[in-house]
Amino acid sequence: MYRMVRVQPSDQHLQRILWRDSPQAPVKTYELTIVTYGTACAPYLATKCLTQLGKDCQSTHPLGAEAIQKDFYVDDMLSGADDFEQAKRLMSEVIEVTDSAGFTLRKWNSNSAQLIANLPKHLKDDRTTLELDSSSxxxxxxxxxxxxxxxxxxxxxxxxxxxxxxxxxxxxxxxxxxxxxxxxxxxxxxxxxxxxxxxxxxxxxxxxxxxxxxxxxxxxxNKPKVLEQLMADLPPERVTPSSPFLKVGVDYCGPFLISYPNRKARPVKCYVAIFVCLAVKAVHLELVTDLTTAAFLAALKRFVARRGKPQVIMCDNATTFVGAKRELMELYKLFYSQQFQESITKHAGSDGIDFRFIPPRSPNFGGLWEAQGKSFKTHFRKTIGLRTLNVDEMQTALAQIEAVLNSRPMTPVSSDPNNFEALTPGHFLVHRPLTAIPEPDLQDVPFNRLSMWQRAQSFTQQLW
CATH class of the missing domain: 1.10.340 (Endonuclease III; domain 1)
Incomplete structure (x- = not known):
């Protein structure tokens, strides 16, 4: 194709070369009169000539002109038509236009044998007629x-x-x-x-x-500036296969504002506890009313009731979490003092939750739950913004965002249409036995001596 494009005489000196057959022979000067393959401008000049050819014949050969301008990649053409007559006319116009400029097209092929039957043999492709794959x-x-x-x-x-x-x-x-x-x-x-x-x-x-x-x-x-950091090796909890939410990380995000129905009081602050499975990156969101240890224990109990009792919980050194561990240890001691009553209670209480805390002021040790908190806030802020929701709306939004986070593909999405679907954390969320956190017996304690948190536990115990 390049050898069919002539360079303007005024520019031919730019393609001047020096040549001699041997070191003893005199140097000869040559000027190339056509576009030379390998030069930086060669692809542009050849493509520009082809495009200009399509523009020049637009009035006389409309189908061929459109195909020449849109369906060519360098010197290869891939085009089509809705019916046989249109395809025949298209091929005839393209051949006529390109031959007029010396761009003779060869190796014609089509999925219609009738279309290329009348072409000269030197213009046909030696291969058989193209066949369309019906499975694609x-x-x-x-x-x-x-x-x-x-x-x-x-x-x-x-x-x-x-x-x-x-x-x-x-x-x-x-x-x-x-x-x-x-x-x-x-x-x-x-x-x-x-x-x-x-x-x-x-x-x-x-x-x-x-x-x-x-x-x-x-x-x-809401797009942040991402900085690349040197990454350490993943901890064993991240690379060891386990059931969903058997080993989790937890973090708080907020505060957010919520309002209660049928109240004229101003909105109050709330927080969201994010539980992240360290193995499959599944996410569980819980609404928390404040930053007290009792509120965290309530969120933890709701998490255990829905997802099952975790073996390990990793979190930062916030006072809320440290206080929760201290109160859980007190609950376990009180529970163990009653274990002689029933052997089954002794067996259940021996399997406690292992709390592990990352070093103080080291959020990079909790990168997994920090990233999930960032993802949650990204979805929340883009959708809710600064609006104040009531409790029901807030819980609905958390449930929907949780479903979205658990539907994200864990691997790159394939371009193969035969692949079934992307693997997501939701595929790993299977049912398993649920074991609540051991609680002390509050039935014999007077009701007026119970705290708000203990009253909630007393109501639950009365159901049994």
Whole structure:
């Protein structure tokens, strides 16, 4: 292709070379009159000539001109038509236009043998007629193209077996991506791609997802500056397989403002306790009314009732957590003093929770739960902002954000349509026995001597 493009005579001296056949022979001067392969300007000059050729013949050969300007990559053309007559006209116009400039196209091939039957032999491709792979795409009765794949017998909805193929240049595709981005609380790239592909299959989805996130004003305002740090080896709890929430990390974030229904009082502060599984990065969120040890124990008890009793809890050295460990030890001592009454109570009480604290003022030791706290606040601030929610709305928002965090892919999303779905922490959340924290017997203690926390435990014991 390059050798068919002539350089202007006034510029040919820029391609001057010196040559001699041997060290004894005189030096000869040559000027190259055509575009030379290997020079920096060669690809641009050749492509520019081809594009200009398409513009010049736009009035006489409209189909060929459009294909020359849009369907060429350097000297290769990949195009198509809706029917046989249009394809025949397209091929004829392209051949006529390119031959007029000396760009003779060879190795023509098509999935229609009839289309290339009348071409001269020297213009045809030596290979057989192209065949379309029916497993890669199918055309439904409604005229929409679906991903083919091999999931016909899978017990999943048809939209997941054969998602719609969308052009990433179309406005509808962009609007769909933006809808899912807002629906998933301003989700990141991996979660956005995994969710959209449950029903749609946009082309170039990774670049489109980056564009949607980059153009989102809320994401731009909350995007922090990330600094790269030297990372140490992962602790054993992070790399040892275990059941979900058997080994967890916990942290607080907040404060947030909530209001109570049917009250005219001003909003009060609340906090969110984030429990993170160290093995599969699953997240559990609990609403906490204050920073007292009793409130943390209440959140811990709700966590144990829903997720099961953890073996190890890692947290920082905040006074709330240190006080919780001290009060739990007192509860265990009181509980052990009653263990002679029933042997089964003795067996249950011997398996306590191991609290481990990271060094003081070392948040980098708790990077996993710190990162989950950052993710939670990112979703919360982008969606809720500075609005004040009541208790029910706050608990609903926490549950929804928890579901979003547990739906994030743990591995990069594959571009292969035959892959089933992305692996998320939600896949590891299975049922296991629930064991509550041992509590002292409060039935014989007068009600007026009980604290607010002890009254809640007394109500629970009366149910039994």
């Amino acid at each position: 795409a199918t055309l439904s009765s409604d005229g929409l193209i679906h991903v083919g794949g091999r999931l016909l017998n899978a017990s999943i909805p048809e939209s997941r077996k054969h998602p719609f193929i969308l052009n990433h240049h179309h406005l509808l595709t962009l609007l769909i991506m933006r809808h899912y981005h807002l629906k998933l609380f301003h989700a990141g790239q991996q979660l956005l791609i995994a969710s959209v592909r449950e029903r749609f299959w946009p082309t170039s989805i990774h670049s489109l997802a980056r564009r949607v996130i980059h153009e989102c004003i809320a994401c731009l305002k």
